[in-house]
Amino acid sequence: MATPASAQIENGQDTRLRLDQQLDQQRARQEEKGLEGIDGTDAPDSLVIDGKTYAVGNNVDDIGKALYISVGRRQWADVRRFLATYELLPDHxxxxxxxxxxxxxxxxxxxxxxxxxxxxLLKLNSTFLPGQLELGRVLFENRKDRDAKRAFQAIRDQLADGGEQAQGVLRNVDAFLGALKKRQGWQVNLALGPSYSDNVNQSSASYT
Structure with a gap:
């Protein structure tokens, strides 16, 4: 049976997977400070990616693409700018x-x-993979382990025949499933408590 110390070591992957959430929150707070005092009423007309500025037209296609890219790159200040305009456009x-x-x-x-x-989102399109992945991550971070496991397993089943292109996503999914399994083991150890360990040791000694 794992000791609390060994369980904490095994739980390292769980901790690593949660760190990006904390980094996202820190980045969001920094970007909010940077937006203070900026008038966001004008439609955004550019997006900076890796130091290069790209023009963005004031239409649903261009702003939609810029919004999607900003979400993927976690540029939350840009997400807020483009989302505010995008929601107002017809056919968004x-x-x-x-x-x-x-x-x-x-x-x-x-x-x-x-x-x-x-x-x-998934009610509108249940097979939208980025949405499935993000829901799984949120459930994991919110410690809704049963729902998270179900979500990641569904993604795994969906990508089972995805070939080489799906391997990167599958590795990520497997990392979460592995962390959930270790987390579950750690919770079981805590629930059983030291008295169970003592009883196991006493029972084992009776056979020697």
Whole structure:
């Protein structure tokens, strides 16, 4: 039976997977400070990626693409700028709105709101892989282990025949499933408590 010390070591992967959430929250707070005093009423017309500035037209396609890219790169200040305009445009995609709002909520530490947004997204398209992955991450971070396991296992089953392209995603999914398994073992050890360990040792000694 694992000791508390060994369980903590095994739980290192769990901790590592949660660190990016903390970094996201820190980045979001820094970006919010940078936005203070800026008038966001004008439609954004550019996006900076890796130091290069790209023009963004004031239309649903260009702003939608810029919004999607900003979410993927976790540029939350840009997400807020583009989302505010995108929602006002005719023919905007509600899936993208939920995806962006879910990312903002998760980055801000509001996991319940992030879960609501991702579930609303998946009601519109249950096979949207980025939304499935983000929902799984949010459930994991919010320690809803049973739901998280179900979400990641569904992704794994969906990508089982995805070939070489799916391998990177599958490795990520397997990392979460492994962390969930170790977390579950750690919780079982805590629930059993030292008295169980003592009883096991006494029972083992009776056979020697």
């Amino acid at each position: 995609d509600p899936m993208l709105v939920h995806y962006a709002k879910g990312g903002l909520a998760r980055a801000g530490g509001d996991l319940a709101e992030a879960e609501r947004e991702y579930r609303a």
